[in-house]
Each structure stands twice: as structure tokens, then as C-alpha cells.
Amino acid sequence: MNFATIAVGLAVAAVLVFATYCSVRSFRNGKCSGCKECGKCKRR
Amino acid sequence: MATLREVACGGSAKVMRISAQGPMRKRIMDMGITKGCTVIVRKVAPLGDPMEVCVRGYELSLRKSEAEAIEVE
Amino acid sequence: MSRVIALAGNPNCGKTTLFNRLTGSSQKVGNWPGVTIDRKEGRIKAIGAVLVDLPGIYSLSPYSPEEVVSRDFLLDSRPDAIINIVDATNMERNLYLTSQILDMGIPTVIALNMMDTVRRDGTVIDTEKLSKALGCRVVGISALKGEGMDELLEAISSAGETPKPVRLSDPLEKSISEISGKLEGKVPDGHLRWYSVKALERDVLAIERIGESWEEISEIIDDLEKAEDDESDSLVASERYSSISDVVVSSVKTKRASGGYTTSDRIDRIVTNRWLGLPIFAGVMFLVYYISITTVGGWGTDWVNDVFFGEWTIPGAAAWLESMAVDPVLTAFIVDGLIAGVGAVLGFLPQMLVLFVLLVILEDSGYMARIAFVMDRVFRRFGLSGKSFIPILIGTGCGVPGIMASRTIESERDRRITAMTTTFIPCSAKLPIIALIAGALFGGSALVALASYFIGVLAILLSGIILKKWPSLSGTPSEFIMELPPYHIPGVATVIRSTFEKGWAFVRKAGTFILLACGIIWFLSAFDWSMSMVGDINDSMLADIGNAITWIFVPLGWGDEWQFSVGTITGLLAKENVVGTFGVLFGFSEVAESGDEIWPIIGAMLTPIAGFSFLAFNLLCAPCFAAIGAMRRELGTWKATGAAVLYQCLLAYAVSMVIFQIGSLLMYGTFGIWTVAAFATVALAAYILVSKEPFARARQKISEAAA
Numbered sequence: 001m002n003f004a005t006i007a008v009g010l011a012v013a014a015v016l017v018f019a020t021y022c023s024v025r026s027f028r029n030g031k032c033s034g035c036k037e038c039g040k041c042k043r044r
Numbered sequence: 045m046a047t048l049r050e051v052a053c054g055g056s057a058k059v060m061r062i063s064a065q066g067p068m069r070k071r072i073m074d075m076g077i078t079k080g081c082t083v084i085v086r087k088v089a090p091l092g093d094p095m096e097v098c099v100r101g102y103e104l105s106l107r108k109s110e111a112e113a114i115e116v117e
Numbered sequence: 118m119s120r121v122i123a124l125a126g127n128p129n130c131g132k133t134t135l136f137n138r139l140t141g142s143s144q145k146v147g148n149w150p151g152v153t154i155d156r157k158e159g160r161i162k163a164i165g166a167v168l169v170d171l172p173g174i175y176s177l178s179p180y181s182p183e184e185v186v187s188r189d190f191l192l193d194s195r196p197d198a199i200i201n202i203v204d205a206t207n208m209e210r211n212l213y214l215t216s217q218i219l220d221m222g223i224p225t226v227i228a229l230n231m232m233d234t235v236r237r238d239g240t241v242i243d244t245e246k247l248s249k250a251l252g253c254r255v256v257g258i259s260a261l262k263g264e265g266m267d268e269l270l271e272a273i274s275s276a277g278e279t280p281k282p283v284r285l286s287d288p289l290e291k292s293i294s295e296i297s298g299k300l301e302g303k304v305p306d307g308h309l310r311w312y313s314v315k316a317l318e319r320d321v322l323a324i325e326r327i328g329e330s331w332e333e334i335s336e337i338i339d340d341l342e343k344a345e346d347d348e349s350d351s352l353v354a355s356e357r358y359s360s361i362s363d364v365v366v367s368s369v370k371t372k373r374a375s376g377g378y379t380t381s382d383r384i385d386r387i388v389t390n391r392w393l394g395l396p397i398f399a400g401v402m403f404l405v406y407y408i409s410i411t412t413v414g415g416w417g418t419d420w421v422n423d424v425f426f427g428e429w430t431i432p433g434a435a436a437w438l439e440s441m442a443v444d445p446v447l448t449a450f451i452v453d454g455l456i457a458g459v460g461a462v463l464g465f466l467p468q469m470l471v472l473f474v475l476l477v478i479l480e481d482s483g484y485m486a487r488i489a490f491v492m493d494r495v496f497r498r499f500g501l502s503g504k505s506f507i508p509i510l511i512g513t514g515c516g517v518p519g520i521m522a523s524r525t526i527e528s529e530r531d532r533r534i535t536a537m538t539t540t541f542i543p544c545s546a547k548l549p550i551i552a553l554i555a556g557a558l559f560g561g562s563a564l565v566a567l568a569s570y571f572i573g574v575l576a577i578l579l580s581g582i583i584l585k586k587w588p589s590l591s592g593t594p595s596e597f598i599m600e601l602p603p604y605h606i607p608g609v610a611t612v613i614r615s616t617f618e619k620g621w622a623f624v625r626k627a628g629t630f631i632l633l634a635c636g637i638i639w640f641l642s643a644f645d646w647s648m649s650m651v652g653d654i655n656d657s658m659l660a661d662i663g664n665a666i667t668w669i670f671v672p673l674g675w676g677d678e679w680q681f682s683v684g685t686i687t688g689l690l691a692k693e694n695v696v697g698t699f700g701v702l703f704g705f706s707e708v709a710e711s712g713d714e715i716w717p718i719i720g721a722m723l724t725p726i727a728g729f730s731f732l733a734f735n736l737l738c739a740p741c742f743a744a745i746g747a748m749r750r751e752l753g754t755w756k757a758t759g760a761a762v763l764y765q766c767l768l769a770y771a772v773s774m775v776i777f778q779i780g781s782l783l784m785y786g787t788f789g790i791w792t793v794a795a796f797a798t799v800a801l802a803a804y805i806l807v808s809k810e811p812f813a814r815a816r817q818k819i820s821e822a823a824a
Contacts, residue, residue, distance in 0.1 A: 002442055002443075002444075004438075004441035004442055004443045005442075005443045005444040005447055008438065008441070008443050008447060008451070009444075009447055012447070012450070012451060012455070015632070016632070016633065016636060019628065019629045019630075019632045019633050020633060022625075022629040023629045023630050023633060061347075061351075062351060066180075067178075067180040067181075069350070070176070070178040070180055070350070071178075071180075073350065073351065073354040074175050074176035074178060074213065074354070075175065075210070076209065076210050076213070076358060078351060078354045078355040078358055079347055079351050079352075079355050080355060081355075081358070087385070087386065096385075100209045100210060100358070100362075101207075101209060102207055102210060
């Protein structure tokens with residue numbers, strides 16, 4: 001386990017957490033696919 | 045009594061009566077087809093149905109079965 | 118308490134654009150009680166009022182849910198004012214609704230929209246004259262361009278007078294006052310005119326509210342009908358239009374005589390021509406896919422896969438990580454898992470972008486409305502109307518808005534059937550799967566894409582027949598009356614913006630769901646149950662999971678290798694995952710280095726027929742979770758949604774099996790028990806299609822069992 005591994009590992013973990021957060025949030029927004037076509041997105 | 049269904053492409057007719065009842069009747073009248081107005085038959089879609097007509101200045105699509113419920117002369 | 122203002126108008130008159138302009142980001146979407154129609158509400162900051170968007174309606178009849186919801190809101194919730202948006206290029210029909218709104222006695226301001234188009238056509242509208250004739254303020258605006266907004270806001274703030282109702286002919290007005298006399302005191306004063314006119318029309322909802330006074334009123338109406346020799350509702354409609362016509366003639370001067378042929382008409386003569394219409398449509402769609410998948414888009418994808426990922430990103434990332442002596446497991450996770458998976462999906466971005474551009478152009482130009490027109494007759498044979506075609510066409514982009522678009526269909530039954538079958542048409546997320554199979558087993562032929570869409574449409578049509586026979590969904594086909602808007606050259610800015618939005622949504626999806634899924638898949642495929650890395654992927658956890666279910670798919674031709682079933686399952690999260698999963702499992706990163714792609718690997722594992730069967734299954738089976746969620750919203754209950762998904766999976770299984778078994782029989786002469794099963798399935802399908810009440814006996818058995 002060297003420094004590079006830890007650094008890269010943390011970076012990847014951060015990205016994955018963020019990805020999870022985005023996925024969960026869009027699921028909560030009414031299971032939409034984020035296409036914005038229907039105008040139903042809660043965030044405009 | 046002749047109905048709108050029988051009017052040929054390019055021909056026009058004057059509406060005498062709407063024999064349809066209920067929701068269809070309301071829809072036909074709400075879209076502007078009423079007694080006394082002139083309807084021009086533009087064309088018939090591929091496969092024969094629906095037909096496109098011009099009424100009160102704009103284009104409208106009607107099924108032949110709906111056109112049958114509109115009596116004209 | 119802030120003022121409440123209602124926004125009412127015809128569909129397609131720019132109401133949504135105006136609503137967005139007035140309320141900006143303060144919109145909230147909810148539901149009207151009792152119906153599945155959206156209720157949009159927002160704040161108009163400039164004047165501190167709440168704006169409620171009513172559904173687009175042509176009239177205030179008692180029949181469709183949109184109209185009933187609007188009537189009830191205006192009568193019972195009594196907003197402080199109404200903005201009636203009217204399309205200036207279509208005034209007579211729009212003012213028909215206006216005349217009914219004015220009867221309600223609520224202060225009204227007319228927003229005359231599309232003034233920019235009016236000016237371009239050379240038409241001149243005297244809004245002052247219109248105002249005087251209609252008895253309420255008329256403000257010319259262009260919601261699209263943002264013109265007239267200030268004047269509109271000022272008019273709304275100062276609106277307070279009860280408007281003058283549109284006057285009908287003398288005999289009618291006389292009958293109306295007689296009826297008013299009978300209704301006085303029985304209905305709120307402000308509503309007297311509304312109820313009198315509706316009673317005259319024999320409006321069923323009005324009659325309900327009136328109660329016993331109806332008898333005497335009925336006599337008044339009978340007298341009128343005898344005198345005028347026409348039914349009362351026809352008289353009222355005629356007279357409304359007649360008065361409107363007078364108003365319009367006095368205040369509008371057009372350049373072009375109405376009734377003449379416009380350029381739109383000339384185009385339509387060819388495009389919807391009896392004999393040319395369908396071939397033209399087939400040709401257009403083929404061209405769209407040829408450009409996006411086989412040629413322009415295809416070249417882009419090849420470059421992205423071979424160069425961007427194959428030569429740059431993957432080797433580059435691998436080298437960089439190794440140079441820093443990062444733990445090899447982590448390196449593998451990143452390169453073989455995340456980058457390989459997401460890369461496989463993003464590789465298709467060029468093809469998708471080209472496709473999006475073309476579809477947006479088709480949609481924006483107005484061609485899609487013509488398609489519904491042309492397809493109506495075909496659809497009626499299968500029990501649906503051409504209106505069901507629009508959600509399908511939207512579904513070629515993404516199934517979610519496609520399913521939601523089924524709301525424009527009035528017939529409840531057609532709406533539900535359309536919602537259930539819209540996802541049969543390949544959405545953009547399924548495109549990578551199509552492109553993959555086409556590339557790996559069919560030499561990149563555009564015919565694979567065309568066949569996929571053909572299968573989709575066929576599935577929808579046949580489902581229409583089958584589902585109509587299911588008792589809870591039977592009934593007569595809905596009416597089909599629809600406007601054909603004039604053709605319109607799509608603005609370059611609009612097309613670019615739309616395409617960019619869709620493309621970005623695709624990338625975002627890749628960066629989130631798919632990234633996660635690929636990470637998990639890699640993990641499950643690289644380790645075995647004791648959490649140590651495996652040399653051969655067939656020893657991994659994923660292989661075990663895959664092997665546990667893959668036997669289900671053996672009759673379909675792709676169950677021998679577990680990777681395909683795993684791919685299909687991951688497709689439930691997002692259809693792009695199927696390709697992403699393959700990217701991880703077939704070592705996209707490794708073969709990318711060697712210059713090849715995963716195509717040859719798949720080519721070695723499946724026969725073309727098996728590949729096509731796999732494609733068909735993934736096209737037709739349950740859609741991604743987002744789409745399932747959308748179906749749930751339209752169908753109302755989880756039970757109905759579950760039934761719909763089950764139907765889709767069963768259909769997918771049957772179709773795939775038939776394709777594989779009978780296809781193999783024809784091409785390779787293989788014959789076995791499953792071939793027999795396939796023929797039996799075809800026979801069963803034929804039986805269901807042809808017989809009148811195929812489900813009657815099944816239902817009987819079910820109700821007997823329940824009793």
C-alpha cells in the first residue's frame with residue numbers, strides 16, 4: 001500500500017460516492033432518467 | 045341524407061346536421077363543425093382513413109366514421 | 118393572501134412557454150385530485166400572485182377529465198383572474214373557449230400569442246377593437262420571443278372587472294334570460310350566466326347541479342328547438358362561432374385568403390399521399406438510421422472505440438497508474454472495470470448524437486403529426502388509434518417521456534395499453550445493444566436497426582390486439598380528431614440545444630448508474646466467494662450467479678454462456694448496462710490494446726440467430742427502472758405495473774424463443790424439443806389473436822378459484 005494507491009483509491013471512492021448520490025437523487029425525483037423533456041424535473 | 049364521408053377530395057359541403065351523440069358530438073362541434081358552416085375536404089390519408097378537412101380556416105383530421113355522423117348537402 | 122390566477126388555453130398555443138416565462142424556476146408539479154393529470158403551479162414574482170396552469174382544452178364540455186378539472190377549478194375555487202392564452206394564428210377556434218370562459222364572470226385578460234408569426238405573415242390585428250368587442254383586455258404577446266410580457270403583467274394586476282359575456286343571437290339570448298329567471302337564487306350570482314347557457318346546451322354536469330328546476334327549463338329549451346328547427350347544443354355552438362366570426366372579421370386583416378393552399382399543404386400532398394405516404398415514411402426512417410448508425414455516427418463510434426479508448430485512454434490510464442506503482446488490484450478495478458465498462462457505453466455517443474439531431478429535426482418540423490395521421494388506419498386494425506403512435510415515436514428517444522406522452526390519449530383504455538407497450542420500441546439506451554449485435558454478428562448492417570424497430574412496432578400492434586381481448590381493457594376504439602399544425606423549419610439553436618441536452622443526459626447516466634454498475638460487476642467478476650482474485654473469470658462470484666440463472670435462457674439460444682444472462686439483468690438498471698457489462702466481462706480493456714474489439718469474442722460465442730434472439734429479448738423485456746417507474750405513474754398501481762412487466766417479459770421470452778428455434782431450424786436444420794415448443798407458442802399466439810374471447814375460460818377458472 002503506497003501513497004499513490006491510497007490517493008488514487010480515495011479519489012475513486014469519492015467519485016463512486018458522488019455517483020451513488022446522483023443516482024439516488026434522481027431516483028427520488030420520480031424515477032426519471034434526467035432527460036428533462038417532460039418538464040417534470042423538480043430542479044429547473 | 046349525404047354525409048361528409050361521401051364528399052370527394054377537393055370538394056366542399058355545407059353542414060346540415062350533426063347526427064352524432066354524446067362526447068363525439070361535443071367534440072365535433074367544439075372543433076368548429078356546426079350547422080351551416082362550410083367544410084372543404086382536402087384529402088384522404090394513405091389506406092383510406094382518416095380524412096383531412098379544412099374548416100373555419102384550419103386543418104383538421106377526421107375519421108371516416110366520424111364524418112359519417114355529419115350530414116351535409 | 119396572494120391572488121390566484123388561472124392560465125387557460127387550447128393545447129399547442131404556447132401555454133407552457135408562457136407559463137415558464139411567468140413563473141420561472143418557482144414551478145411545482147402536483148396532481149389534480151382523482152385524475153392522473155398534472156397540476157402545475159408557480160409564483161409570478163413580479164406581481165406576487167400564484168399562477169395555476171389548467172390543462173390544455175378546446176372547450177369546457179363535461180366529458181374529458183381535462184375539461185372537467187378545469188371547469189370545477191374555475192367554478193369552485195374561483196380564481197381572482199384568468200389569463201386566457203389565444204393563438205393569434207388560429208383565432209376563431211381559440212376564441213370558442215374564450216367565449217365560454219367569459220361566461221364564468223371572472224376577470225379575464227386575453228394574451229394573444231404568436232404575434233411574431235402574425236407580423237411575419239403580414240396580418241394586422243387591432244387589439245383595441247378586439248378588446249372592445251370581447252369586453253376584456255387583449256394584450257398581444259410572443260411567449261417565445263418574450264414580447265409583451267410587461268403589458269401583460271400590468272393588465273393582470275389591474276384586472277378586476279367582470280367581463281362582458283359574448284352575446285349570442287336574439288332568440289338564444291331570450292331563452293337564456295328566461296332560464297336565468299328560473300335559476301336566480303339557486304346558483305351563485307356570478308355563475309348565473311354560465312349555468313343558464315350550459316343548461317341551454319343540456320350540459321349533463323350543469324343539469325346535475327341544477328336539480329329540480331330542470332323540468333321547467335327543459336320546456337323552455339324544447340320551445341326554442343322547435344322554433345329554430347335545430348338542437349339546442351348545435352344552436353349554441355353555431356352562434357358562438359358566428360359571434361366570434363363577426364368579432365374576428367372586424368379586427369383582423371389577413372393577407373392570404375383563408376382556404377387557400379399553403380406550402381405546408383403542398384408538402385402534405387406528397388408526404389401523406391395515398392400511395393407514397395408509407396414508402397416515404399419507411400425511407401425517411403431508414404435514412405435516419407443509416408446516417409446515424411452505419412455511416413456518420415458509425416464512423417464516430419469506431420474512432421472513439423478504437424482510438425480514444427483503444428489507443429489513448431485505456432493504455433494511457435493503465436500506464437500512468439502502473440508508473441505510480443498503484444496496487445494492481447485497484448488498477449484493474451479502474452481500468453478493467455470502470456473505464457472499460459463506461460467506455461464501452463460512451464463509445465456509442467457519436468451514433469446517439471447524430472440520431473438525436475435527426476429525431477429532433479423530425480419532431481420539430483411537424484412531420485411527426487403527419488405520421489400519426491398516416492399510421493392511424495394501420496393502428497385501427499389493431500385496435501389503437503394513430504394518437505398512440507406519438508408516444509411511440511417519442512419513445513425512440515427515451516421511454517420515460519414516451520410513456521408520459523400517452524396522457525394525450527383520451528380513451529382510458531387506449532392510454533393504458535399505450536403506456537404498457539411504448540417501451541417495445543427501441544429507446545436510445547437500447548441502441549448500443551443493437552449496434553453491438555449488428556457490429557459483432559451482422560457486419561454493421563443498418564438492417565439490424567430497422568428490423569429492431571420493426572419488431573418493436575409489430576410487438577405493439579399485436580399487443581394491441583391481445584390486450585384488447587383482456588376483459589378489463591375491452592371497449593370500442595377512441596375517436597381520432599386531431600389538428601395538423603403547419604410545417605415549420607426547426608431553428609438551429611433549438612436543435613442544438615435539444616441534442617446537447619439529450620447527449621448530456623446520456624453522458625451523465627453513464628457517469629453515474631453505469632459507473633456504479635460496472636464497478637460492482639467488475640468486483641463480482643474478479644473475485645470468488647473467498648474474496649481472493651481469480652485467474653479465470655469462470656471461477657468468479659458473478660459466474661456462479663450467472664450460471665444459476667442462465668439455464669432459463671437456454672431455449673433462447675444464449676443460455677450456454679452465463680455472461681449474457683448477467684448482461685440482461687444489469688439492463689434492468691439502465692439498458693446501456695448490457696454493453697457496459699460486456700465491456701467489463703469480455704475484457705474491453707485488453708482487447709482494446711491489441712487493436713481488436715469485443716465483437717470477435719461475441720462473434721465466437723453466438724451464432725447470428727442467437728445474437729438476434731438476444732437482441733430481441735432485451736428489446737422487448739421489462740424496461741429500465743426509470744421506465745417502470747413512469748409506467749407506475751400512468752397505470753396507477755403497482756399491481757397493474759407488475760402485470761404489465763410480466764406481460765412484457767413473457768412476450769419477450771416467447772418472441773426470442775421463436776426467433777431462435779425456428780430461425781435455427783431454417784438456417785442450420787437443428788431440431789429438438791424446444792423447436793416443438795416454439796411452434797406450439799406460435800400456434801397459441803395465433804389462437805389468441807383470432808379467437809373472440811380467448812381469456813374467458815381463464816378468467817372463469819380464476820374467479821372460481823377465488824370464490
